Amino acid sequence: ETTLDIQAIRKDFPILQREVNGHPLVYLDNAATSQTPRQVIDTIVDYYQRYNANIHRGVHTLSQEATDAYEVARQKIQKHFDIAHSHEVIFTSGTTQSINLVATGFTSFLKEGDEIIVSAMEHHSNIVPWQMLCERTGANLKVIPMNLEGELVMEKYHELLSYKTKLVFCNHVSNALGTINPIEEIIEAAHKVGAAVLIDGAQAAAHIKADLQALDVDFYTVSAHKMCGPTGVGMLYGKEEWLKKLPPYQGGGEMIAEVTFEKTTYAELPHKFEAGTPNICGGIAFGAALDYMNKIGFGAIAQYEDELMQYATEQLLDIDGLKIYGTAAKKTSVISFNIEGVHPYDIGTIVDKLGIAVRTGHHCAQPIMDFYQIPGTVRASFSFYNTKEEVDKLVEGIKRASNMLL
Numbered sequence: 001e002t003t004l005d006i007q008a009i010r011k012d013f014p015i016l017q018r019e020v021n022g023h024p025l026v027y028l029d030n031a032a033t034s035q036t037p038r039q040v041i042d043t044i045v046d047y048y049q050r051y052n053a054n055i056h057r058g059v060h061t062l063s064q065e066a067t068d069a070y071e072v073a074r075q076k077i078q079k080h081f082d083i084a085h086s087h088e089v090i091f092t093s094g095t096t097q098s099i100n101l102v103a104t105g106f107t108s109f110l111k112e113g114d115e116i117i118v119s120a121m122e123h124h125s126n127i128v129p130w131q132m133l134c135e136r137t138g139a140n141l142k143v144i145p146m147n148l149e150g151e152l153v154m155e156k157y158h159e160l161l162s163y164k165t166k167l168v169f170c171n172h173v174s175n176a177l178g179t180i181n182p183i184e185e186i187i188e189a190a191h192k193v194g195a196a197v198l199i200d201g202a203q204a205a206a207h208i209k210a211d212l213q214a215l216d217v218d219f220y221t222v223s224a225h226k227m228c229g230p231t232g233v234g235m236l237y238g239k240e241e242w243l244k245k246l247p248p249y250q251g252g253g254e255m256i257a258e259v260t261f262e263k264t265t266y267a268e269l270p271h272k273f274e275a276g277t278p279n280i281c282g283g284i285a286f287g288a289a290l291d292y293m294n295k296i297g298f299g300a301i302a303q304y305e306d307e308l309m310q311y312a313t314e315q316l317l318d319i320d321g322l323k324i325y326g327t328a329a330k331k332t333s334v335i336s337f338n339i340e341g342v343h344p345y346d347i348g349t350i351v352d353k354l355g356i357a358v359r360t361g362h363h364c365a366q367p368i369m370d371f372y373q374i375p376g377t378v379r380a381s382f383s384f385y386n387t388k389e390e391v392d393k394l395v396e397g398i399k400r401a402s403n404m405l406l
């Protein structure tokens with residue numbers, strides 16, 4: 001049993017008090033985006049009310065206050081993910097931009113015949129940029145297959161690795177299935193053949209505190225909106241040696257040392273990758289979100305979410321005809337399922353009438369749906385502010401939908 005006071009935690013989230021279609025909101029779409037606690041909302045309001053100013057260039061007080069707060073947020077991210085240098089933390093608009101920054105940067109490092117490896121359970125944002133990179137360079141994309149349980153077939157991964165492999169990409173946690181992937185093994189094996197590794201931490205970061213130095217990963221990406229922060233901001237971690245080698249992603253203000261029409265020199269890290277006015281308030285609020293979650297504690301969060309997952313899995317499997325996709329031994333916070341003979345979209349629509357928010361569809365991971373030969377799933381995804389009572393309401397709702405539709 002959890003030691004967390006979930007009812008007290010719920011009071012931090014104003015949105016959880018609202019009603020949807022005449023019912024108290026049951027928010028189970030946390031894998032798409034998490035809700036925002038008052039502490040983070042207050043940080044955003046405070047920024048715009050007290051010290052909204054552009055950063056890094058100004059001598060005036062507001063600009064200095066905004067710059068300080070933004071850089072403090074960078075240090076909070078550094079500390080949270082156990083990163084060696086704060087200049088290895090690049091603020092981006094989120095995971096998608098982080099991945100595109102790396103994929104674009106690698107264009108000049110790859111040649112025809114090189115190989116890059118992705119997993120079969122990637123989000124489209126960790127597939128498409130690499131396909132585009134392959135088109136630009138003539139490199140080939142190889143795929144680590146998965147099994148019916150929703151786990152990567154690691155023997156096949158080891159077979160795919162060779163001296164031709166230059167890059168490996170995998171998510172830490174699958175947003176469609178909840179599988180926690182064996183990233184330690186993936187990273188270690190890739191390094192043995194001299195390949196760099198990017199781990200997409202978008203879905204993991206709210207549930208697992210990744211220690212990036214211990215992982216020895218080359219790149220790691222996160223979106224703040226999945227971990228109680230605002231949308232439109234995230235981070236790219238890159239090892240200093242890689243970030244020094246990679247060319248800038250975008251040109252503009254902030255990212256230069258000196259500009260003349262003959263030649264421009266680029267700014268030092270991290271500014272080289274942060275062209276233009278960033279999402280200043282978002283970055284500061286990202287820091288506040290990490291403070292909030294760390295105060296609750298990632299150990300306690302993981303333990304409670306496991307409790308919820310176990311409870312929800314048992315309750316759901318009690319429903320006639322319900323099948324869960326992804327039954328890996330190591331899973332976190334996502335249950336993807338269907339009811340035989342019912343379209344997931346119809347279930348989602350009916351439970352919404354009861355105030356229950358779940359996601360339906362392919363979850364930006366169409367290859368997984370093709371693998372299971374289904375159009376999509378219903379996905380319930382949990383956060384530490386969800387309760388067993390909410391799971392009961394979900395189960396009731398699904399039963400009702402199923403009775404109506406069958």
Ligand code: PMP
Binds near residue numbers: 200
């Ligand atoms: N990868 C994974 C595993 C995700 O879950 C998501 C968000 N659904 C993304 C990448 C993309 O993140 P964003 O849309 O915040 O860029």
